[in-house]
Amino acid sequence: MTRIEIRRRRILVDGRPDLVLAGEVHYFRVPREEWGDRLDLLVEAGCTCVASYIPWLWHELPDGTLDVTGSSRAERDLGAFVDLAAERGLTFLARPGPFVMAELKNEGLPYRLYTEHPEIVPVGWDSRPAPTRTVDYLAPAFLAEVQRWFDAVLPVLAARSAVRGGPVIGVQLDNEIGMLAWVSNSPDLTDGLVDDLGAWVSERYADRPAAGRLVAAARSAGSDPGWWRSLVRTPTGEVAADLRVELGLFMRERFAAYVDALASMVRGAGLDGLPLLINIHGTEGGNGVPFAIGVSQLYRCYAGKEGFAAGSDHYLGDMDRSTTTDIHFVNAVMEAVNGPDQPLTSLEFEAGTGDYEAGLDRLTDACAVDLKVRLCLAQGNRLINYYLLAGGINPPLEEKVGDGNDRISFTGRRHGTAAPIGPEGQRGLTFAATAAVTRAAGLHARWLADHDEERDDIALAFWPDAFLTEYHHPSSEPMTRVVRDLEAHRGPGPHKAMSRSWLFDGWRFSAVDVSDPGRPLPGVVALACGEVLDDGVQQRLVRHVRDGGGLLLLGPVPSTDTRGRPCTTLADALGVSAGERVRSTHRHYGSVRGLGPAAAWGEMRVGWWQELRGPEGAVPLVEDVDGHLCGLGVRLGEGRAAVVAAEVPSSPQLFTLLTEWLGARRGLGLETDVPGVVVTTSGTPAGERMLHVLNPTGYAASVAVTPGDPTDLLERPLAVPPRTGAILALGLDLPCGVRLDSANAELTELCDDGFAVGPGLGRQTELWVSGGRPSCADPEVDVVAAQGRWRVLAPDARAVRLAVRSPAAPA
Template sequence: MCSTFIKLKGGVSIQVEREKIIINGKETVLFGAELHYFRVPKQEWRNRLKDVKEAGINMISTYVPWQFHEYEEGYIDLTGETRGERDLQSFLQMVAEEGLYCLVRPGPYVMAEIIDHGVPTWFIENYPEAAALNEKGQRHATQVVSYLHPIYLEKVKNWYDAVCSVIQPYQVDEGGPVILFQLDNEVGMFHWVTHQGDFNEVTIKQFQQYLEEKRTLSANDLAYFENANKGADTIQPLPVALKNDYFLFMREHYRVYLEHLKQLAVELGITVPFVINIHGFHTTDFLKRGTMYPIGISQLLEAAKMEDTLVAGDYYIGNIEYDNYIDIVLANAFTKAIQSPNQPLFSAEFQGGNASYRPKLQPSTFDLTTRLCFANGMNAVNYYMFVGGENYEGIGLNGRRHEWQAPLTASGEKKPHFQVIGHLGKMFQTFEKPLLEAKQTTHTCFAFYPDYYMTDYSNHFSSPLIETFQRERDLNIFNGMAKGLRVNNIVFDSLNIQEDGKIDVGKVPTLWMFSMKWMDSQVQQKLVDYVQDGGKLVLFPTIPTHDLNDQPCTVFKDYIQVESRGRKGGFVRVGDIDSVKVPYMETFKDEKGAFAWSEDEAEDVIAFEKELGKGRLFVFGAALGLNFNHEYDVIRELAQRVGVKSDFSLEEELDISIRAKSDKSYFVFLHNFDEYRKETPINKSGQPLFGGSQVSVPPKNGLMLPVNIPIHDDVTIAYGTAEVFNVEETADALRVKVKLKQAEDVLLFSSSIWRPVESPGIKVDKEAEDTFLVTLIRSLEKEATIDFKKFG
């Protein structure tokens, strides 16, 4: 994978390195807004762009819907000849004039609640042979095309010829606003939501060729290809190995498709970096979850290796709650595990609203999700949607209106979350350089196993196994161990356990590995090597005994020499914590290092530690669903046994983490997911922060507080409990604007030439030479301005 993208022309460059996007030498936090020019009256475009800029936005993102622009085969309007809202060229010019960057997303698929998902209806109707088919040979329920069908690719080329000719001169290296180009949209999503792959004749032949390059086809293989998509009577239970081969083939299939689109664009003069976006959040009644998001990562695992291409997640968490915020944390960790180490963590569709009004999204959701992602190291977001609009010429799946609970309505009204996002945008701009230099500090690593998420397709034969994988993942990761670690403020990153090469024990001294009875031999051997080389491995809850093809595979079990006794339900005792009810427990023959037992007459060992090679193994055989508070204590004590603990001690339950430039210079992120204010002193590694002051976090809100962070050439905030969101300098004055968060906020500044000035509500005490404590007494105002004067 390319480590750096550099595009040069006329002195302008784009670089992607060290988790940053650098545009013409400027390290940039991308703070984007989705604005669909084709849904806003042309005469209102500039007004909307100006409104968007008020929220600290520096990038506009838009789909370019093929459906809308090629309204009849062979007739493409991108300059507004038939309708002003089709004038992509003028829109890009206007974005440039307003000093904004642009992410263009010309499909071919755009979804976006557009009929036929953005592919022209004339194509769907006139070329049925290019449609994806289900296993019965019937047209796919979503009418999605077969991505590599030659007729489809021929028509896509015509579309790209036209749309790229408009985009090309507006790229940043040509002096324009376009800095990123997205390839298609959420590739594989339609197959996941319907649990159906693509069994078009073209795809089946490609699958057969793929297998023939890997191995000699068996009688079962040949029988499958003979009967594929021939009708319901021919559907048979696939051997597990062939089913898995199909999953692996489809990963390659998606990559080949996206590489084809990329090559088309490059040949047509597109030079900016490309983007592929990952789908996967889903709705359960009124609560959204991200437990299936890793399925999207798995589908696009091979595509993520493409050169000059950024991976970006689509995050739709609904209203963020204590019970689902871990899904955002894991989405960030797992995405980062498979992307280029040089690219920033990026969400190309970051929830800015919702297609329907169920659930009704609260302003606090936009605040907390943004803060949480930036705490995790995200440096680029694009709020989708940011501007509501109207579906012209009947293109909308949901009718004429397209409001989307957006911060800016179709009429230009600013909703409450406009101000919330605006504050964050201004704050990130103020701290842009130090924030980009600061990296998330972690305590341990949580492994990501992509093949455990090869569950996107199923039929009535394979559903039981697929459901087992889903149930075990949800219980043990999202509602179990990962959540328990994070609630205890043990911050983890992730690694792709399937990557080539050994795990570097120096970089990953502790590793948490969710395991089922199925695990491929290469991964089992990788874990063996990790422990042998000195790593501390926590394996839970099952010791693997088979590979993913359901063939016996005991590489790991043979290495650790432990005898399993079986599985049962009931209660367990973990250390001194008794009466812990678990859905199930794996039991083992007596082990010297046992530290948890079943609470029954057998008193079976259910967890143990064991020294192996240079390292240490911890097997925790109990599934924890975290239905009771004491279960979080179990995970905290397990982590302490491994040598992992949080840096922080608090008196209230708050999510806390840091992004650090150095040991002394960092940002503290605090998140309160409950609906009441919490107040606590904060100690880091035993030392009080913020001068020992109590820090209050409002309900369903967060804080980003700097510690020894410069805000000007000669002004540093040693610490502060209020949020600085703007710094302005004149010839002899400096104005620092802050958002008040406490009944009495304090900020400690150091400067050799600037002195804060007292004013009503603002008290200044000189603490030491060049160090000044500013106390802000909160009144009815929510913001305050601290004036500084030059001294000497």
Template sequence: MIEIKEKKILIDGEPVLLMCGEVHYYRLERSDWQARIDQLKLSGCNAIATYIPWLCHQPEKDIIDITGTTQPQLDIVGFLDLCQENDLYLFVRPGPFIMAEMKNEGIPHWVYTDYPDAIPVGWDSNEVTTKTLDYLNPGFLKAAREWYSIILPPIQERLYQNGGKVIAIQLDNEVGMLSWVSNTPDLTDLVLEDFTNWTKERYGSTVNSRYPNVFSEDRDRRNELLRSPAEEIAPFLLKDLGYYMRSRFARYISILRGYCEEEGIKDIPFVVNIHGTGGGRGFTFPIGISQLFESYTQDEGYLSGSDIYFGDFNMDMFQDLYLINGFMDAMHLPDQPLTSVEFNCGDGNFGSTFGGRMDPSAADLKMRMCIAQGNRLINYYLLTGGYNYRMDQTLNDGNDRIAFTGERHGFAAPISPEGELNFTFPRMAESIHRVMAVSDKLAGMNEEKDGAAFAFIPDYYMTEYRYPKSSKMKDIIENIEQNRGGSAWEVVARAMLLHGLRFGSVDIQHKEINREIKSLIVPSAKYMHSHIQEKLVSYMNKGGNVLLYGDLPQYDFEGNPCTILAEAAGVSYKTTYRDSGDYYLSLETSNFSKRYPEVRTHIAHTVDLKKHVTPLLRTYDTKEVCGFESRVGDGKLIGILTHYSCDLTFFKEIFEKLSITPALTHDYSYHGIFTTSVANENNERFIHLMNLDGLKKNFHLFQNGQPLFEENTVSLPSRTGLMLPVEIALEKAVISYSTAEIKHREQDRVTFALHGEEQVAVFQTEHEVLCEPSGVQVKKEGRRYTIIMNKYDCRGEDVTVTFA
């Protein structure tokens, strides 16, 4: 039995971590399947994931092959059985769309020919530039249903509850991504008819004042007015089209789930994949969250899965990953855990130019952060490379292959198309084995938090459709894009994490703000819904604190004046200054505990103040206020309406003003350390540490100002992560703490990996303790054993502690 409960994935009632590797059977010779599975098991994974390409299994309407009759590698039935024989859980991804660099994104060519009205029409009735289709087109749905009737029966027979190993199924892939990246909303006649009905139902008698002379026209004229919108309706269409598409995607996902259930696929998670990372950063990832959150929260039984395509894990982007995991969690139903269904691994040489080369630490550190934040499934994508075979059909497209990457595919993967392990494999495998050694504990643990949260406003990322000729859409979207991420992530979130603050996120658009959240960080544009402004004011009136960073809200999302938040804070917008080649915009501080150095900035929004508002930042030359502190009810609002440098001392004082203090801290002087902790209901904990720099760091850890680990030093090697156990119950002992990471566990023994000059582990046990190698120092005081692991005494070997 598989359940999603209390942010855990339960199999037969026990929480599990699923560490998957993506293996594309159809890109491998059948004779290589077992070898790749052996390599996957060598990596430490306990599950295997794969796309199932419709394009390959039904290349022509009357040609169907799921047993390898036309191409041996298409025997999906045999592949599923082989994985089961190897005792691996299975996560299947049968589309209809799969992307995976496949031609037509994995859709058979004949679908486009048979159902041309499913091909979207874009702005100004232009042709689309991607291979997307209207998901709810009746012809496409008919074809997709027939595909599911072909591929789902063998999957259903191999479900976990039917004695097989299939434990999750993905519905389509990256829904809405192609429309977003091409700025081509699906504006077919069918979609616009449906949009018209949706809009009329939503706005009732006011629809004609909202869209003058649009819905009263005949169908063709109406469609023309929507595909080429006038400026007077542009702000409304921007908002309504985004809302409508969210609901349309959710309907599509619900239909696919219905197809699955009709074929007997029930009682396993249905996974919705979220897209959006780009250029090695996470700034655009929340666009996918915004597009799809209605899809995976419409009912129980869904999981959302991230696409994590970052480069190295370093000081540039570590806060991006932390934030997007938090944003996903903010949108979830209470029971839904985090998962990552495309977790990029390998060396980054996607273009076969040796560019984008990643450090071997990349997959290790990114995975550790995801696990610390509660990810219960990680799918390493792509674990194994392979080959794109030529189709039997002549495509006249230059090579007739199934994909557009040429003959070899996945040459950046840890396992090459030829089956060779590249330089990233050992570190990746080591980290997987470390996690799996304590997976039974981690699978039931959640991150501990410090009472602060980062606000998430989904509509700030509803910017995927913009009419190119609309200046109103342009103004709204550009202001939102300038303020929703960028500096707020790279300054405020980074400062929080470097101070050791562990924080979550909250959807302040749709949900109430939990009273346990003492302070809220709100990246703000000059556009903000009135109900969000009202909610923030209510939160502060009841004693909550807000850090408003970016622009001062002056309008609602449709461009109507809305200054609820500003009025409550006692400020009003004055003007905006921008840096230029001849104007060196600079800031100075006021009313802080000390004078902070004057700093340059590129933008400052200034405000007029009422008497009860305290200035914090001013422009140097005009002395106008662009940062302030204001009492709002029993709470407080601090507004930083400018880009400020990531001065950790400055932000420490800001955080203290907001009553934000970290419980878990360290005494290393030069930062570059990520810290967090996870715990379960039995008060077992792991402290997660990551060194983001290329130098070794020694330091002490503190909990609420008190030394941890009896003041023993923690040693954190260059670009390394550690999970240090605290009060972890083993079968025959309890680890009170250890400054070394667990490498391996058995019923009567535990092995620690040495990574510094000296580590210490303390146990409580009734059993006799034996250590290998024999040079390890053991101190016994009653039931307490202290193991001192000095690398010279241990001859540099790992230390195994046995309970006799």
């Protein structure tokens, strides 16, 4: 029996923190006689866990029976695949849907559901048919069918649960819930859902005065449901702004109710005691900022719920400065809404070359998987599932449907051609890189499973309702006007300037949900927003500043709430008023320059600026070249606010100047000759520490940091090659009985009588050891006593293998 818990932002296995390194292998796409080969490759890649979707579409036969034992075809024997993984010492992460996507037709649902239960099939705006194969998740007929599917598949998993001594360590509930409606902007407006919306709105405002026509309409829905349904599907100007907000809030609660229903089925089937996982969608076209839409949609499903964890699902291609910002943002916004026990995880972690259409349109560099894994681990990810680790062959449907290929997937015969392991089991272009970083993560797992990033007293403000933009009628100006404003300014700011500037100047930060009054705010909060900002958030930011906090506000001065009503609480408290925005054009080249505390910034071209007027004593920060003030500092109560009403580009210098004026200080100094290097530190409860260095650029970088190294080694410049990263010891207790106080090279081997490191980041490899006496068989490697420690020097930055002979301390 194994006890698996989610506590203190960790995955605990029998009380000990564990790092889960998984790879997705689709047993249904691999001939059964080749299952063992794929699992062997997964082990070779350094993974400790195998994950797989379990498609309802694959296991249901044309007569409606469900085969999960392989009676109709060997590749349907789910239990055999899980047992085979267990024989290799692997755990299993189950993803039984009911939706699984995975490039399967109907997203993995049987065809018959749509014909036998037409009431579950939604229409969208203007009663148009949904363009995707989505359903109304809470439709009674759908839930009954899901129960039937779970009754067949869950006992196979329950018999192999880790709680019963088996390999199954977690169950994902559904997949990318709400994604299909978001990407198509076609909400699931079945009659049942729209009627439920009316009841929900009426109850929500039961003790409040009628708030406009929407509430009045909802209250009359019972007597005239047809009129209410028509109003929701084709909203008029009077109700549109309210409907956008209420529909988004309602769907959050509906998704949460759906997840609760699935959780009840899973736990009732004997899988209680295992973590339940939610896969969050959202990256779009190589951009990570829309990921927060998925968080906004789904955080009510899992945030703060015992036994639940959420995982990211991201596809961002090559690792460049934009992708680095995106990955950091994805993890930050997940952490912003997580409960105190919930860890960061990634349930679909892109590992291949990126061309999912089996062509030559994209070829992601192998270094991308290495750098993405390292950044996620530095931020505290406890589970990474490579998707897709192994490709395969799409089997034919049991019944032809005449759709061009008659296979279970729309990708054709071969699937996962970009994966580290190809469809026929060949090692792909990224296999070696994936294996290398996975082995490095596994070697450091004892620390990575139990560490936390050491943060500065700053955070990016995350306002979930800024991403409540998944449903807006395309012809509704009240809806689209608010959505355009939110999309232009939210998250990390225009051009990702705020996050990118902090990240590349050595600030260590995450994000905080500013709409949740139960979450404490750090010393300095940075919010990128447009004219739209809810009154509750504005009030909280005012209190934060008055109580001695700092606020960095980037964007036009907020003037309305999400329903388009005037709302100037923050501006009024700060004494700030704003004029019209002046936008750059092909004839007007708006430029601004720093003043006062920001004077060293100089001058920059901007996309737009907005003239500001502040109270007496306001500190000028930014003005346009004609002298119009567009950035100022305000003192309010015990705190300060810096308001920058201009679309400034990424500028580490500007944002550091402003952040320090607000009272924050960096715990790490960073000097580098290449912009785009990321450094951070992390530590365990036992006081062991690591320095994480990433260079996603194509340039060799000289990197000097001040991480608090007692030996001074890591406070000297490091030479970091292009597109590489490293985990460097800042005091790690090794199994051989010594403490690695510092090293400019990453650990590559750990054993009971010694250890090894790779090439050093400099002219020579250097490390400092205490608590034992290291020795090296290489005569050119010097091991000398110094400062009460042993100093090891290897010429030519070569890899070093050391034996530890005795615990004798140096003289």
